[in-house]
Amino acid sequence: MAHRGASGTCPENTMAAFERAVELGANGIETDVHLTRDGRLALIHDATLDRTTGEPGSIRGLDFAEIREKDAGSWFGQEFRGQKVPAMEELFELAKGRDLFLNVELKFGSEPYPGMEEAVIAVIRRYGMEDQVILSSFNHDSLALVKRLAPEVRTGILYGENLFEPWNYAAGFGTDALHAWHGVVTPEKVKGADERGLVYFPYTINEAEEMKRLIQAGVAGVITDYPDLGWECYREAAE
Numbered sequence: 001m002a003h004r005g006a007s008g009t010c011p012e013n014t015m016a017a018f019e020r021a022v023e024l025g026a027n028g029i030e031t032d033v034h035l036t037r038d039g040r041l042a043l044i045h046d047a048t049l050d051r052t053t054g055e056p057g058s059i060r061g062l063d064f065a066e067i068r069e070k071d072a073g074s075w076f077g078q079e080f081r082g083q084k085v086p087a088m089e090e091l092f093e094l095a096k097g098r099d100l101f102l103n104v105e106l107k108f109g110s111e112p113y114p115g116m117e118e119a120v121i122a123v124i125r126r127y128g129m130e131d132q133v134i135l136s137s138f139n140h141d142s143l144a145l146v147k148r149l150a151p152e153v154r155t156g157i158l159y160g161e162n163l164f165e166p167w168n169y170a171a172g173f174g175t176d177a178l179h180a181w182h183g184v185v186t187p188e189k190v191k192g193a194d195e196r197g198l199v200y201f202p203y204t205i206n207e208a209e210e211m212k213r214l215i216q217a218g219v220a221g222v223i224t225d226y227p228d229l230g231w232e233c234y235r236e237a238a239e
Ligand code: G3P
Pocket: 003, 030, 032, 045, 105, 136, 158, 179, 203, 204, 223
């Protein structure tokens, strides 16, 4: 699963990064979503524009049209000049009809975004892509709300610490997947989750040995900035 698209070789969370992930044969794309002042869903990791556009401004304080004026590519390389902050719909357009899974991470910045879960669910339903999307978040209240509003939409719990029997915690959300920091994922945890119908998607792994360890442990997929390295590791792990 390509983390922020193929973000090892392209500017993260741009159409260039998403298209490159498809070219590299990624099964899925992970992206991050924030809600703009005018209620649009913008694909960007940070709550502010600064790092990836070189300009100040918070996503929640700007209209989408203002965000679109910014260059989200040059910071990574001049050849990406003119890349924009995509709307969530643009990624859905790319994925629709393809064998491509979308892992949309619901961000929350300094505080939750009122109405963001409803807005994301509305887009999923409009595109009829319930089977192609999983919503993940470090904000577990947000995931619980998603399940209340749209039980048919899959969710994945993001967490970075070692949890004791995470499947027990996950059961409270009716969640489908554990998106754990890779360092806390062990074969025993993967087996325990599997016995309860839960899958692991560890994040973010860019190192071959660690990737192979997780693949051999039986995770459902790895979240990486380098989907081509991911495939290499799957091949080697199978040998
Ligand atoms: O989905 C895993 C990963 O994206 C979580 O961390 O900060 O890269 O969004 P972050």
